[in-house]
Each structure stands twice: as C-alpha cells, then as structure tokens.
Amino acid sequence: MHFFFPDNYRWSYNTLLAFSAGAEIGDFGTILPELSKNVGDDEAWRDGWLALAHVLEARAQGKTGITRSEDMFLASLYHTISEHFINPNDPRRLEGYHEVLRCFEQARAAAPFKMERVLVPFEGTTLPAYFMPAIGRTGPRPTSIFVCGLDTTKELWFLRAREQFALRGVNCLFLDTPGVGEALRLQKLYTRHDYERPVGAAIDYLLTRPEVDAARIGLVGSSLGGYYAARAAAFEPRLRATIAWGAIYDYHRVWVQRMAGNGASAAPTFQLMFITGKSTMEAAIEHVSQFKIAGFADRITQPFLIMHGAEDLQVPLSDAQSMYESVASEDKELVIFDGKNGGAAHTQFDNHRPALHYAADWMQQKLA
Template sequence: MEPVLFPENPQFWYETLRSFGHIAYGGADFGETLVTAGRITAGDYDSWHDEWLAAAERVSADGRTALKGGHGISARDAFLRASNYYRSAEFFLHGTPDDPRIRRAYDASVACFRAAAALFTPAIEPVTIPYEDTVLPGYFYRADDSGAARPTVVMFNGFDGTAEEMHFAGAAAAVERGYNVLSFDGPGQPGTRHHHGLVFRPDWEAVVGPVLDHALTRPEVDPARIALLGNSMGGLLAPRAAAFDHRVAALIAFDGVYDMAEFMTSALPVPGDRGEIERRLRADHDPELDAVLEAGMASSSMLRWAMAQGMYTMGADTPRAFGAAFLDYHLRDGVAERIACPTLVCAGVEDGFFKGQPELLHEHLTCPKTLLEFTEEQGAGAHCQAGGQRLAYARVYDWLDDTFGQL
C-alpha cells in the first residue's frame, strides 16, 4: 500500500497504518488517528511521542469520566484506544533506554488495558506465568463462563509489540469464534524488558514451555487443542518453539519468518557476501563496519529505528553487536523440519520487513502446511496484514476451525 501519510518516512507510515488496522477490534478510531498523525513532524521521535501521548491522555480521561458515570461500555472502548495510543507514544524512544517517558507511557498503556479488561464479559484476566526466577505477564481470555474445556490459542507479539496489543492482533478475533486465549510477553518484549530487564533469547521453546505448563493447569483449556500464534518476529519464534514442544497441536506464523540472519545481512548497507558480513558482525573489532552502520542509521529511518530497537531488546551495546545477536535467530539446520503439527504460514506480498521469508519457511516445512498470501488488492499486503485485520483473522481462524474441527 502506497503511503497515505509520511510519504518520505516508511517507518512512520507503517506505524500509523498499524493503528489504522487496530480500528477493526477497537484499538483506535479513524478520526483520532488521522488528526494525531497530521500533527506529527515526519522523522521526529519527540513529535511522535508528544502527539500520541496527548491523544492517549485525552481518550483515557474520557474513559475515566464514562466509568465514573456508570457507562461501562463507553469506558471500556475509550480505555482500549488509549492503551494503544500510549503504546504508540513510547514506540520510537528506545534508543535512549533510560528515558523516563518510556516507562510512563508503557505503564499507562498497561493500566488502561487492564481497566478495559475488567469491563469485558467474561472479564479478561491478567495473569503471571512462572518463568525461571521471575514471571511473564499476560492475559487469559475465556470464551464464556461455562468452564467447559475449549480449544485455546496461545499467542505473543514480536520484535516491538506488547501482550496488550495482541488483543487487536488476534485475541479478540479468536474469542469471537469460541476460542480461549492466553497471551503473554516473553523475554525482550515490553512487559519483561521494561520491568525486569529480560532480553530476547533464540531458544524460544524455553519460553513457551512454561507458558504451556501454565495453560494446562486451567480446566478451561483442552490439552489436545492448543494452537500457538506468533505475530511478526513471533512468526519465527513460534515455529522454533513448536519444533521442540509437541504439545502444540496447530501453529500459526503471522507472518512467517525463516531466517533473521538472512534478513539482517541483506538489509545492511555493507558490501560482501553473507558469510563475509556475518564474520564481520561477529568480529571483536571492526571500526569500519561500525562507521558504515552509523552512517546507514543516519540516512535510513527504517535502519535507525531497527538498530535502536534491536540494541534495546537484545541488550546489545552497539549496532554491530545487535546484528551479531540476530544471526542466532533462524530455523535452519533442520529446525523447521522438526515441526510436526499442521502449520499456517501467512505472507503479505508487499511486506516491507520480511518479504520472501514466509515462502522460505513454508518451503522447509515437512508437516501438513498451508501458505496464505494477502495482497495489496485486498488492502492486506503489508507486514502482518496491517490495515486488513478483519480479513486476515477471518482466514486464519477459518483455517484453525477446519484444523481442530468445528467448535
């Protein structure tokens, strides 16, 4: 989709499209998003923060007023939108990890979402999932109050999204169709990075394992029908987990990613073949490459943000150290081939981040598999089908209905 706003800044446009997409499940309103975006100076992270924060503060105040007046649905709707706007506000600030605006906006996003969660029927339950010597934050959604065991979708976000955002990115759509949902933030994702300092790890099965242990303590969860859905970079992490934990009965890579190393080496403005670039990324010292990366960040808004976000979520001190860490995130060496459950791989044909990666993953799968492509003509060709959420989740959950049998 050609940029409608921020034509010279694809990163700002995509993040705006992301909020437009969340309109489908209550995460934004068109006018609020359009007016807020119109006040932002392209490429200016402070302007982005200030305008989204102002929108969030205004809408959250509406929610508090509605709640005080006994208008529960109006309050719930306002809190949902405010949660997403607060999430947007701190999105570009991670290049300065000690910026107090990050924690303030993030905590407000969580607080607004939890205020909304309490106003659903059944209420969305905040949960803490035991993980190593700490916990993972998340939410459990019940399809109804019957207590009957139901198929359940365990889901998580990717490189830059929150468990709260998963409400708009798969959870609400699943509950509408009779599924329970368990969403969570793993290491490196906002709920653990901001408050516990946890950073990403490539062996994601060590993360999903404790989450499935928790899910299986709940009588509402049918242990034979647990699906795992990973969003964005989660489209690599979820397949990695399913390859090693066969309690996953169905897998959804939304969108599919096979090899972050290929993505990283092809995206860098560095001469040489992949092997040479990988060697230089892993080297103890390479001041020339360091300078090239810094120059690339200065000239490319996409690279600037990706490097800053990657350093933050991976706990890397330099752009090159982040690049080296990303090389370990892949499904090569027979990992994809270990996946046994039916797998749906989604692909946006105009994905600005991982174009071609879903097809690579699908090619390497040996399990029952489906490649589901979304196009520009459908308005859903962008990364993770931003802007085409109703269409995307209809097709995803129709596939899951057919895989598990009609509910």
C-alpha cells in the same frame, strides 16, 4: 500500502499498526496536520499520540461499562504508539509503558467479557499474560497462545485480535515473553533463540486450568514472533497447530541486509539492541545469529500456517517461500495477501481484518 507520510515508512507503517488495533481515523485526523509538518521528528510523533491518549482518558471520565472500557483500551493503544520510538535509555519510555498498563487495566476491569491477568511461572520468575476464556462455551476448550515480535506487547496483541478467537470457541493466552513487554521492560528478560522454553512454560501453565483441553493447544506468532512460533513448533510436541503471521526464515540475514540499506524496519535500530540487551548493533545482530529455521524446520510436523504480504518491505516474499518449502509438515499452507484478499504489507496492518479472520478460522478448524 498507503504512505500517510511520504518517504517515511516507519511512521506510515506504525500508523497502520494503530488502525489494525482499533485506532479511530477521526482521532488520527486531529493530529495529522501537526505530524505532517514534522515528519521524521520522533518527539513530535510522541507528543501527538500522547495527546490523543489524554483525550481518550478524558473522554472516558464519568463513563461506565462498555463505553469506558472501549475508551480506555483506545487510550492504552495511543500510549503504546506514543512510546514506540523513544530510546529505552530515556526514562519516558518506561513511564509511557506504565501508562499503557494503567489504562489497559482500567479497560479490562470495565470490559463486557472475561479477561484475567495471570503470571506464568518461568525459570525462577514469571511471564505476565492475559487469559481470555472462550466466549459462550463451557468445559475444556482449545486454546491459542499469542507471542509478539520486535516491538509489540501482549496488550497490543489483544487489541489486534480482540474477541475473534474466543468467539470461535478458542481460549486465548496473550503473553509477554523474553524480549517483549513487561518481561523485557520490568524484568530484563532478553530475547533468546530457544523459544520452546517460554512457550513450554506457557503450556505448563495452561494445563493447570480446567478451561483448557490439553490435547488442543495452538500458537500464533506475529512478525519476529513467526520465528518464535516456528522454533517452538519444532521442539514443543504439545503444540497441535501453529501460525507464523509474517514469515521469518533467517532473522539474522534480515538485519544484515537492513544495515546494508536493503529492507525497511518499522522500529528504530535501537529496538534490536533493546530486546537483546546489547549496547551495539554489531552485538545485537550477532545475538540473533541463531534465529533461523533451516536447522530445525524438518522437526515441524504439526499443521503450520504461514501468512505473508505480497508487498512486505521488511521481510522479502522469498523468505516466506523458503520457510514454506523447508517446513516438514504434510499439513502446511502459505497464504499470500495481495491487497485484494487482505493487506499486502508486513503482517497485513494495511488491511488487517481479513488476515485476522483467516487465522482465527484456521486455528478453530485445526484445534476442532
């Protein structure tokens, strides 16, 4: 993994995250000198990426169709990156996410493809999502649900995946679940261990849509979403295939080790308190004490793909190997990306496209 900011993993990794979701190197180059003078100052990080968001919004003015859509998707992305390191107690965090949503909606309205904003009924409230139908296909189609991790959102998931699954004939549901995006920020739904519940609600919703083949529903979870995906795969029998894009074997242990100085984090520690709704790190870490798959991996029997980076500094490669060994499925695969076949960092942000294509091809095949 390339460190744009020597000795600062968090800034360097999140720069790669931006590139994986479509950021332009030329845009980043305009703020790099100032960021390089202020490495580690998260106010400078916010100001730089926020300035880029405003540049893209100005660039979109007077434009229509595809050009406007692309510019506003980029503006949404830059707003996302700008708010990543703001403490959730600071009102600018929520203000920043409202800007993410505003720009994304304008981009979606001008997009050359169909993508519908939907609300998934869930335990007396709803989970916001985007439904993208398969491109160039008619009739009931296979469908993949996408769930996020510690600090991403449904908007960011779409910007990473774009049309790659839809072009392969797979409908997509990009979903904010408890602990994620709007569900967290606007509805105060905190993360939970029993992720078969929100995923089950998503499946219930999908079964109401004529575009969806009920027998061909898959799930992709990225980073912490690798735990969410595994948990849902174990307890939701309607899932036909599952991808853990970034292995999570024991998330509680990951955080215990991080707090002891072993292992990197791409987000400030307050992010774990944010998604768990706790006021101390001790309570937040205790909240995720059940986020481990050893107790239910023997229930995972559908096709299961694990993708992990050989140089992942957040979750050790040994956890990916343990996850693979514990899953009961006879059709399981562990793909290690080593830099030549795709990015070697956590969730392949240092070379994202090969892993994205591998995941999309695999899901297409398993849901065929």
